Amino acid sequence: MPDQVNGLMAAFPQPNVDTDVIMPKRFLITITREGLADGTLADLRFDEENNKRPEFVLNQPPWTEASILVVGDNFGCGSSREHAVWGLMQLGIRGVIGTGFAGIFYDNARKNGLALPIVSTRVRDDLLRIARDPEAGDCTIDITNRQITVGSQHHLFDMDDATRAALLEGRDDTLDSLKLAQSIRAYETKLTEKMRVNVIQ
Amino acid sequence: MSKTLYDKLVDAHMVCDLPDGDMLVYVDFHIMNEYTSPQAFSGLDQKGLKVWRPEAHLSVVDHVNATRQRDPHDEASKLLIDNLENNCKRHNIAFYGLGDPRQGIEHVVVPEQGLVAPGMLIACGDSHTTTYGAYGALGFGIGTSEVEHVLATQTLRYKRLKTMLVNVEGDLAPGVTAKDIIMKVVQVVGAGGANGYAVEFAGSAIRDQDMSGRMTICNMAVELGARAALIAADEKSMAKVQGRAHSGTIDFGGTEWRSDEGAAHDQTFDITAAEIAPLVSWGTSPDQSVPIDGLVPTAGDTATPKAKAALERALDYMGLAAGQSVQDITIDSAFIGSCTNSRIEDLRAAAAVLKGNKVAAGVNAIVVPGSTYTRLQAENEGIDKVFIDAGFDWRPESGCSMCLAMNDDIAMDGERIASSTNRNFEGRQGRGARTHLMSPAMVAAAAVKGRLADVREFQNEGTE
Structure with a gap:
């Protein structure tokens, strides 16, 4: 993962955009992570006949090229489906700037290298205004310094230390945690027989 | 400490x-x-x-x-x-x-x-x-x-x-x-x-x-x-x-x-229990709900332009008019199920409302018991008969079903559902589907009346 995300911002101010909207269920009947770009935000991007909805921001130039979304409050609420994050990444989205995100979505984003900078309502609303200007130019999300730069504006953002480190290192958490196998075994030795769940097959 | x-x-x-x-x-x-x-x-x-x-x-x-x-x-x-x-x-x-x-x-x-x-x-x-x-x-x-x-x-x-x-x-x-x-x-x-x-x-x-x-x-x-x-x-x-x-x-x-x-x-x-009324959701977010004897909110009820825009978008999706009486909202379907409300206690509460009543003409009413064990328990108690006699489709298998429409229970565009589920998001129960969240007893009441209805009007009302 590079330490910066660069790209065009698109304004997507609707509050409470849930993961059912980000990835409708008809695209979830799959056993792979691939092929989810078309499904991402599908009901907002396409009509019933699969024609592009001209009123949706990601269908309007220059935002067809956007790689950063500036979003409404509580983005990513609802279902735990990681398909929502996979789909956004496959659509070319690398950063989502908001005032706060639902917890599972936030953690899923971290696992996949999708940056979610958190800013105040005032800053978010400023960025929404800028994002609506087709001449605004690229935005930079500097993860190392936790700073968003667009034009002459600089805004610091919140990102917890562990998420920031995970994004910068791009590590595989599963393999990394297995290095702690000894600690896990030590914890397990403290468990009584009835604390070791054994599900009847 | x-x-x-x-x-x-x-x-x-x-x-x-x-x-x-x-x-x-x-x-x-x-x-x-x-x-x-x-x-x-x-x-x-x-x-x-x-x-x-x-x-x-x-x-x-x-x-x-x-x-x-x-x-x-x-x-x-x-x-x-x-x-x-x-x-x-x-x-x-x-x-x-x-x-x-x-x-x-x-x-x-x-x-x-x-x-x-x-x-x-x-x-x-x-x-x-x-x-x-x-x-x-x-x-x-x-x-x-x-x-x-x-x-x-x-x-x-x-x-x-x-x-x-x-x-x-x-x-x-x-x-x-x-x-x-x-x-x-x-x-x-x-x-x-x-x-x-x-x-x-x-x-x-x-x-x-x-x-x-x-x-x-x-x-x-x-x-x-x-x-x-x-x-x-x-x-x-x-x-x-x-x-x-x-x-x-x-x-x-x-x-x-x-x-x-x-x-x-x-x-x-701090919430005072006595002040809680039976609620129904009117919008597309689970926090958009009103008492069953209330009205769909109007833009005047919200403070900011942003909130106004969100309200208008929700009303438009739900096909509702600001200020209309909630109990005038007619339904196409009724769904009892989901991990929120499909346990035996939920089925009993809904059955108490349905007993001796019939589902209104034209309403498609479905009940999916939360588990096979729950279904068998309900059938043992004769609850299945109450649902079937009232005109509900008593499902022989269990699952999430129409709560999130990942199987073949998919609501149609514009279909309005009284639902005992947990999410009323846009498209949750099918593309364009309109979900009203409420308790299972309230879903039963709505199914009987063919519109969102107050469970308290039923003599043998259910309690959870």
Whole structure:
């Protein structure tokens, strides 16, 4: 993962955009992570006949090229489906700037290298205004310094230390945690027989 | 120093600290379904990893399976179901599939099988895993990458949450249920109001609830953004873990799983139980609800232009007019089911309303019992007959079904549904489908009247 995300911002101010909207269920009947770009935000991007909805921001130039979304409050609420994050990444989205995100979505984003900078309502609303200007130019999300730069504006953002480190290192958490196998075994030795769940097959 | 129940649970499960403020927590029990686990198993395969403790996991089929009949309704759902079974066989993991008498919606199956007890940490690739807080257990939803992590390590990387206390004190008015309590809480705290928090529910109205009601409340805590929900363990939760398949094999302690006297929370909300009315949602977010004898809100009720725009968008999607009477809203369908409200207590409450009544002409009414065990129990009590006599379609198989429309129960564009489920998002029950959330007894009342209706008008009203 590079330490910066660069790209065009698109304004997507609707509050409470849930993961059912980000990835409708008809695209979830799959056993792979691939092929989810078309499904991402599908009901907002396409009509019933699969024609592009001209009123949706990601269908309007220059935002067809956007790689950063500036979003409404509580983005990513609802279902735990990681398909929502996979789909956004496959659509070319690398950063989502908001005032706060639902917890599972936030953690899923971290696992996949999708940056979610958190800013105040005032800053978010400023960025929404800028994002609506087709001449605004690229935005930079500097993860190392936790700073968003667009034009002459600089805004610091919140990102917890562990998420920031995970994004910068791009590590595989599963393999990394297995290095702690000894600690896990030590914890397990403290468990009584009835604390070791054994599900009847 | 006084500790909250949440902090006690986290401390008890901490394996070790990690850099940057994370920690590793031990997962006592992990549940999987067919749609959020496939890529976790392929992740294990790609990395050449084994499952750390296969006996600590359970897989159930619930999200994509048909409930009209046992056989998969299409090839795609069959692929997901077979894939899970194969993955479980390869890794020696318990699998409760179609036709197994233990099969059903994961969060209904787990308590039925005695696999939740106070003091446990339970994870599942499903956001409604908060349900287990009803038992004084720490349950939370995880993504697929985390499913892989818990399979390989029996742990999760975890960041401690802030805590919120929601007190609901006093007696509920007649006709008001656990569903109305949690819908009220979501309305008061807001849809994202508890993002970053674990919420503990307390107060006499919570303690008075039976375990089914407590599960309904904790289940929908995720709709206010809570990553975990908790209720102190007591005699009721201890009693409910007895007499089940796994009873006697699991013990993490008992009623000591409660917050200490005077433990400090980061935020507190106080709600007076007597002021809660039977609620129905009118919009496209679970916090958009009004009392059944109320009106659809008007733009004048909201303060900011942003809120106004959100309201107008919701009204437009729902096909409603601002200020119209909620009870004038006619419905096309009624659905009783989901991990929120499909337990035997829910079916009894709805049946009490339906007894001697008929579903209104033109209303498509469906009931999907939460599990095979629940269905058989209901059939044993004759509850199925009450539903069938009233004109409901009593489904012979269990699963999530029309709650999220991942099987063949998909609502049509514009179809309006009175639903005992948990989410009224745009497109949740089908593209363009219009969902009104409410208690199962209220769904039954709506089915009979053919419009959103007040359960209190029914003589033999149900209580949860």
